[in-house]
Amino acid sequence: MCIEDCYINVGDDLIAIKSGWDEYGIAYGRPSSHIVIRRIQGATRSSAGIALGSEMSGGISNIYVDDLVLNHGSTGIRVKSAAGRGGYVKHIYVSNVILRNVKTGIGLTGLYGDHPDDNYNPNALPHVEKIFIKNVVGYNITLAGNFQGLPQKPYKKIYLSNILLNINSTNSQTWNCSYITGYANAVLPQPCPSFLIGLIN
Numbered sequence: 001m002c003i004e005d006c007y008i009n010v011g012d013d014l015i016a017i018k019s020g021w022d023e024y025g026i027a028y029g030r031p032s033s034h035i036v037i038r039r040i041q042g043a044t045r046s047s048a049g050i051a052l053g054s055e056m057s058g059g060i061s062n063i064y065v066d067d068l069v070l071n072h073g074s075t076g077i078r079v080k081s082a083a084g085r086g087g088y089v090k091h092i093y094v095s096n097v098i099l100r101n102v103k104t105g106i107g108l109t110g111l112y113g114d115h116p117d118d119n120y121n122p123n124a125l126p127h128v129e130k131i132f133i134k135n136v137v138g139y140n141i142t143l144a145g146n147f148q149g150l151p152q153k154p155y156k157k158i159y160l161s162n163i164l165l166n167i168n169s170t171n172s173q174t175w176n177c178s179y180i181t182g183y184a185n186a187v188l189p190q191p192c193p194s195f196l197i198g199l200i201n
Contacts, residue, residue, distance in 0.1 A: 001034070001035045001036070002004045002035075002036045002037075002038075003015060003035070003036070003037045003038075003040070004036070004037070004038045004039050004040070005038075005039045006039075006040050006041075006042070007040075007042055007100045008040065008042035008044075009026075009031075009042050009043050009044070009159065010042070010044055010047075010170065011044065011045050011046060011047070012044065012046070012047045013044065013047045013048045013049070013050070013051040013078075013178075014040060014042045014044055014048070014049050014050065014070070014073075014132050015037055015040065015049075015050050015051070016051040016052075016154065017032050017050075017051070017052050017053075017060055017063060018032065018047075018053065018054075018055040018056060018060075019031050019032040019055065019056050019057065019058035019059060019060055019086070019087065019129075020055055020056075020057045020058035020084065020159060021055040021085075021116050021122075022055075022084050022086075022115055022116055022119075022120040022121075022124070023046060023057075023087060023119055023120050023121060024057070024116065025055060025056070025058045025085075025086075025087065026058070026059025026086045026087065026124065028058060028059045029058055029059075030058045031058050031059035031060065031061060032056075032058070032059070032061075032063075032126050033059070033060070033063075033171050033201070034062045035062070035063050035064070036064045036066075036118075037050065037063070037064065037065045037066070037068075038064075038065070038066045038067050039066075039067045039075060040065075040067070040068050040069070041068075041069040041071070042069075042070065042071070042172060042191060043070065043071045043072040043073065043146055044070075044072065044073045044074070045072070045073075046073075046074055047073065047074055047075070048073060048074060048075040048076065048077065048078040048107070048165045049068055049070035049076050049097075049099070049102075049140070049142055050065050050068060050074070050076075050077050050078070050094065051075075051078045051079075051141070052078070052079045052080070052089050052092065053079060053080035053085075053089065053112065053126075054080035054081055054082060054085070054114075054166075056080075056081055056085060056087045056088070056089055056125075056126065057076070057085045057086050057087040058087055059087045059088045059089075060087070060088070060089045060090075060092075060100055061089070061090050061091045061092075061152035063090065063091075063092045063093070064093045065077075065092075065093065065094040065095070065097075066094075066095050067096045067097075068094075068096070068097045068098070068101060069097075069098045069100075070085045070097075070098070070099050070100070071100045071101065072100070072102070073099075073102045073103075074103050074104065075102065075104045075105075075106070075107040075146075076097060076104070076105050076106060076107075076136070076138065077097065077101040077105075077106050077132075077133060077136075078104075078106075078107040078108070078109075078137045079106075079107070079108040079109070079128060079131065080109055080112040081090070081109070081110050081112060081113045081126035082110060082111060082113050082114075082126070083122050083123075083124070083125055083126075083150060083152070084115055084120040084121060084122050084124055085124060085125075085126045086121070086124035086125065086126065087126055087127070087132070088127035088128070088129075089126065089127075089128045090127065090128070090129050090130045090131070090182070091130050092130070092131040093132045094131075094132065094133045094134070094136075095132075095133075095135045095153075095190050096135045096176075097105065097136040097137070098136075098137050098138075099134065099136065099138035099141060099165075100138070100139045100140060100141070101139070101140045102140075102141055102142075103141075103142045104137060104143045104144075104145065104146050105136065105138045105141050105143070105144050105145055105163075105165045106133060106136075106142075106144070106145040106146075106147075106160075107137065107145070107146045107147075108128065108145075108147045108148065108149070108155055108158070108180065109146070109147075109148040110122050110126060110128070110148055110149050110150040110153070110155070110179070111148050115161045118163045125150060125152055125153040126150070126153065128149070128153075128155065128156075129153075129155065129156045130153040130157045130159075131157070131158050131159065132159045132161075133158075133159065133160055133161070133163070134159075134160070134161040134162050134163070135161070135162050135163075135192050136162070136163040136164070136165070137163075137164050137165075138163075138164070138165035138166060139166050140166065140168045141165045141166060141167055141168060142167070142168055142169050142174070143167075143169070143171075143173075143176065144165045144167060144175050144189055144191070145171075145174075145175045145176070145177070145186045145191065145192075146175075147175070147176065147177040147178070147180040147192070148175045148176070148177075148178050148179070148180075149179030150179055151177060151179050151182040154165075154179040154180060154181065155179065155180040155181075156180070156181050156182070157181070157182060157183075158180060158181070158182030158183075158195075159178075159181070159184075160169040160182065160184040160185070160187050160191060160195065161184070161185045161186060161187070162185070162187075163184075163186070163187045163188070164187075164188050165188070165189065167189060174189040174193055175189070175192045176189050176192075177191070177194050177195075180192075180194055181194050181195070181196075182194070182195045182196070183195060183196050183197075184196070184197055185197070
C-alpha cells in the first residue's frame with residue numbers, strides 16, 4: 001500500500017497504522033506490513049503525525065515514511081503498545097521529517113492501556129525493535145522524546161540519526177527514557193544514556 005501527496009488536518013492522528021486489538025488481533029493474525037507513506041503534510045490538535053498502534057496485536061512491520069511535515073501536534077512520530085497486545089512493531093523506517101509546534105518529537109510507549117474486555121492475556125507482551133528514525137528537524141518542541149518500554153520486554157535497537165530539535169522549555173529534562181536501548185548519531189539535544197552514541201554507519 002502507498003499513501004502519498006496528502007494534506008491532512010484532523011483532531012486525531014494524521015495517519016495511524018493498526019493490526020488488531022489484544023486477543024482478537026492475535027487470533028486473526030493479519031499483520032499490517034509493506035506500507036509506504038510519503039509527502040504528507042498536515043496538523044492535528046491533539047495527536048500524532050504518524051502513529052503505529054496501539055492496536056498492533058497482529059503485527060506491524062516494514063513501514064516506510066519519508067517526507068513528513070507536521071505543523072501542529074501532540075507527537076511527531078509515535079509507537080503505542082501495551083502488555084496484553086502481543087504482536088510486534090519492527091522494521092520501521094522514518095526519514096526527512098519537519099516538526100513545528102509539537103509537544104513531543106518522538107514518542108514510544110508500552111503503557112497505552114485500554115483493552116476491549118477482560119479476556120486479554122496480560123503476559124502477551126509486544127515486541128518492539130529495529131525502528132530507524134533519521135533526518136528530523138523540529139521547531140518549538142517541548143520534549144524531544146518520551147520512550148517508555150516495558151520492564152518485562154524492553155524496546156531495543158532503536159536508531160536515531162541526524163536529528164535536531166529546538167526545545168522551547170527551560171526544563172533540563174529533554175528526553176524521558178525507561179526500558180529502552182538503542183543507538184544515536186548526530187542527535188541534539190543528546191538523548192538518554194541508554195542510547196549508545198556514534199555507532200550508526
